[in-house]
Amino acid sequence: MIRSQIQKLLNLPDAAIDRPENPGFGDYSTNAVLKLAKKEGKNPMILAQALVQKILVSDTHIFSKIEVASPGFINFTLSNEFFRQQVAEILKAKENYGAINIGENKKVQVEFISANPTGPLTLGNGRGGFFGDVLANVLARAGFDVKREYFVNDAGYQVEVLGHSVLKDEQAQYKGEYIDKLNKKFICWLCSKDPKKVGQKAAKYILAKMLQPTIKDRMKIKFDEWVSENSLRLSGETDEVLQMLKAKNLTYEQDGAVWFKSTQFGDDKDRVLITSAKDGKSAAATYLLPDAAYHYKKFVKDKFDKVINVWGADHHGYILRLQAVKKALDMPGELEVVIMQLVRLMVKGQEVKMSKRLGTYITLDELLEEIPLDVARFFFLMRAPNTHMDFDLDLAKEQSQKNPVYYVQYAYARICSILRKASESGFPPSGGVRGDVVSDYKLQANSYQLLSHPSELALIKQLIRLPEIIADTATDYGVHRLPQYSMDLVRSFHKFYEDCKVIDETNKDLTVARLALCEATRITLKNTLDLMGISAPEKM
RNA sequence: CUCCCCGUAGCUCAAUGGAUAGAGCAGUAGCCUUCUAAGCUGCUUAUAUAGGUUCGAUUCCUAUCGGGGAGACCA
Numbered sequence: 001m002i003r004s005q006i007q008k009l010l011n012l013p014d015a016a017i018d019r020p021e022n023p024g025f026g027d028y029s030t031n032a033v034l035k036l037a038k039k040e041g042k043n044p045m046i047l048a049q050a051l052v053q054k055i056l057v058s059d060t061h062i063f064s065k066i067e068v069a070s071p072g073f074i075n076f077t078l079s080n081e082f083f084r085q086q087v088a089e090i091l092k093a094k095e096n097y098g099a100i101n102i103g104e105n106k107k108v109q110v111e112f113i114s115a116n117p118t119g120p121l122t123l124g125n126g127r128g129g130f131f132g133d134v135l136a137n138v139l140a141r142a143g144f145d146v147k148r149e150y151f152v153n154d155a156g157y158q159v160e161v162l163g164h165s166v167l168k169d170e171q172a173q174y175k176g177e178y179i180d181k182l183n184k185k186f187i188c189w190l191c192s193k194d195p196k197k198v199g200q201k202a203a204k205y206i207l208a209k210m211l212q213p214t215i216k217d218r219m220k221i222k223f224d225e226w227v228s229e230n231s232l233r234l235s236g237e238t239d240e241v242l243q244m245l246k247a248k249n250l251t252y253e254q255d256g257a258v259w260f261k262s263t264q265f266g267d268d269k270d271r272v273l274i275t276s277a278k279d280g281k282s283a284a285a286t287y288l289l290p291d292a293a294y295h296y297k298k299f300v301k302d303k304f305d306k307v308i309n310v311w312g313a314d315h316h317g318y319i320l321r322l323q324a325v326k327k328a329l330d331m332p333g334e335l336e337v338v339i340m341q342l343v344r345l346m347v348k349g350q351e352v353k354m355s356k357r358l359g360t361y362i363t364l365d366e367l368l369e370e371i372p373l374d375v376a377r378f379f380f381l382m383r384a385p386n387t388h389m390d391f392d393l394d395l396a397k398e399q400s401q402k403n404p405v406y407y408v409q410y411a412y413a414r415i416c417s418i419l420r421k422a423s424e425s426g427f428p429p430s431g432g433v434r435g436d437v438v439s440d441y442k443l444q445a446n447s448y449q450l451l452s453h454p455s456e457l458a459l460i461k462q463l464i465r466l467p468e469i470i471a472d473t474a475t476d477y478g479v480h481r482l483p484q485y486s487m488d489l490v491r492s493f494h495k496f497y498e499d500c501k502v503i504d505e506t507n508k509d510l511t512v513a514r515l516a517l518c519e520a521t522r523i524t525l526k527n528t529l530d531l532m533g534i535s536a537p538e539k540m
Numbered sequence: 541c542u543c544c545c546c547g548u549a550g551c552u553c554a555a556u557g558g559a560u561a562g563a564g565c566a567g568u569a570g571c572c573u574u575c576u577a578a579g580c581u582g583c584u585u586a587u588a589u590a591g592g593u594u595c596g597a598u599u600c601c602u603a604u605c606g607g608g609g610a611g612a613c614c615a
Binding site: 016018020021022024025029031034038044069070071072073116118153156157158161255256257258259268269271272273274275276278281283284286287312313314315316317318339341342344379382383384386387388389390395399401402403404406407409410411413414417418419420421422425472475476480481484487488491494495497498499501502503504539540 | 542543544545546547551552553554555556557558559560561562563564565566571574575576578579580581594595596607608609610611612613614615
């Protein structure tokens with residue numbers, strides 16, 4: 001990565017290296033000196049000048065110009081020669097282009113969706129699902145050892161409520177077609193009239209027949225593990241954690257319930273671990289206890305260095321509680337929670353409360369029946385996690401045709417079309433399939449010199465952003481950067497396409513150089529689309 | 541009442557405290573005898589309000605207004 005090379009040259013480890021929007025300020029710039037000058041009370045311009053002198057002395061072929069700009073920026077302009085070399089680098093790296101190793105093979109778990117097995121997936125699950133999936137992709141590319149997990153809450157109060165709902169007794173809450181179906185399906189189980197048993201059976205069915213097919217087949221997301229809450233309870237892991245808390249004297253009993261002293265670890269109030277038996281309900285573990293056991297498993301047993309939980313905004317208040325448990329049990333590793341703001345459902349400009357009880361919701365299945373997966377992914381991925389999102393299915397359907405994903409995919413199809421045509425016209429001389437073509441381009445490395453058109457260089461500058469995009473996204477989890485980047489990238493390609501005719505029988509060297517650039521663009525775009533889980537069509 | 545998130549162009553969204561606030565869609569004027577016009581080029585429009593910190597604020601702090609979420613022996 002060029003950024004880290006510049007950092008090394010500056011010998012300022014925490015210097016932020018920018019890409020200025022204004023081309024007059026070079027390809028990269030840094031304000032590091034401004035900060036340093038402030039700290040040391042020196043004149044930033046003088047400091048910057050001195051630093052630049054040192055860099056010039058150290059002599060590098062990468063830059064064509066290093067300038068100091070008021071009030072103390074240092075602007076780096078890279079040489080065209082350097083940019084051209086990058087095309088060859090990309091062709092060499094192929095599908096590995098963009099891969100970096102800031103993760104150092106550390107074990108990271110991304111836990112996402114984890115929707116209760118009590119009904120179909122919602123739009124909010126879709127948003128979090130695509131986000132988590134792509135974040136995991138990016139982390140893997142950044143050199144982490146990534147696992148995706150889904151925590152199945154197949155035990156506890158909500159499963160009992162599900163049982164009541166399927167039984168259609170007076171404590172029923174969930175409504176919808178699937179409940180009616182389950183009611184008929186489990187007629188044999190209904191004999192037992194035990195809401196817990198019926199609920200567990202129904203939860204199992206919902207997971208296997210509704211959630212998993214939607215996630216695997218429709219959303220195209222693969223989880224490494226589906227961890228069952230019930231199995232943690234049955235295996236005794238939940239008890240184990242409770243005993244550890246008790247042994248540390250971090251629990252107490254009050255009003256018949258067992259409490260965790262979470263306030264000792266920064267929480268607002270103490271939390272109940274086991275409810276008291278009252279109002280006809282038996283004592284039961286709250287969600288916190290199995291979740292504590294689950295995180296104990298993540299950090300202590302599975303030895304994850306980092307755990308990233310993707311949650312909906314309605315779980316915000318839960319973060320402190322979980323962090324408290326982690327601290328209380330001295331779990332090693334990092335726990336991070338990404339909060340996805342909720343998706344509001346709008347119909348004709350009016351908000352409709354999404355409610356499983358009222359049956360007023362649009363499921364993810366319904367959405368994905370109306371809208372292609374690529375469109376849905378791009379649509380959700382474009383938005384930063386903390387933006388509040390209004391969703392109107394009719395509008396989404398209407399805008400599906402205008403989705404920028406087509407702009408991106410069209411560029412890919414265009415590139416493939418050119419490469420096909422070139423191969424038909426005998427470029428390069430040996431012709432053949434694309435894989436062979438690439439190796440032929442490499443043989444003609446000197447023809448890269450011919451890439452000098454502003455649109456060609458602008459395109460290369462976009463290509464070399466990919467590793468930086470991956471590094472940034474793996475650091476701040478700003479997954480929406482990817483669709484943004486893909487649009488920037490293809491905009492440069494479309495411009496190049498307009499300005500530079502690739503196949504030119506009268507200038508074979510230039511043609512080969514431009515074909516190499518096309519192939520490098522194809523690789524970069526393909527790798528970017530792969531990260532987003534979006535298909536790369538060779539024809540449109 | 542307390543806490544969290546958000547307020548940017550007509551609409552949907554970008555912008556590690558940086559230099560001239562960017563895209564897409566919509567609107568509008570052009571560009572195909574030439575590799576895919578699902579494209580390219582031009583024009584038009586924006587930081588909720590009031591203070592503060594800073595060389596420099598869409599970004600950080602305070603207050604106000606407006607929208608969403610949380611505050612249970614629910615998950």
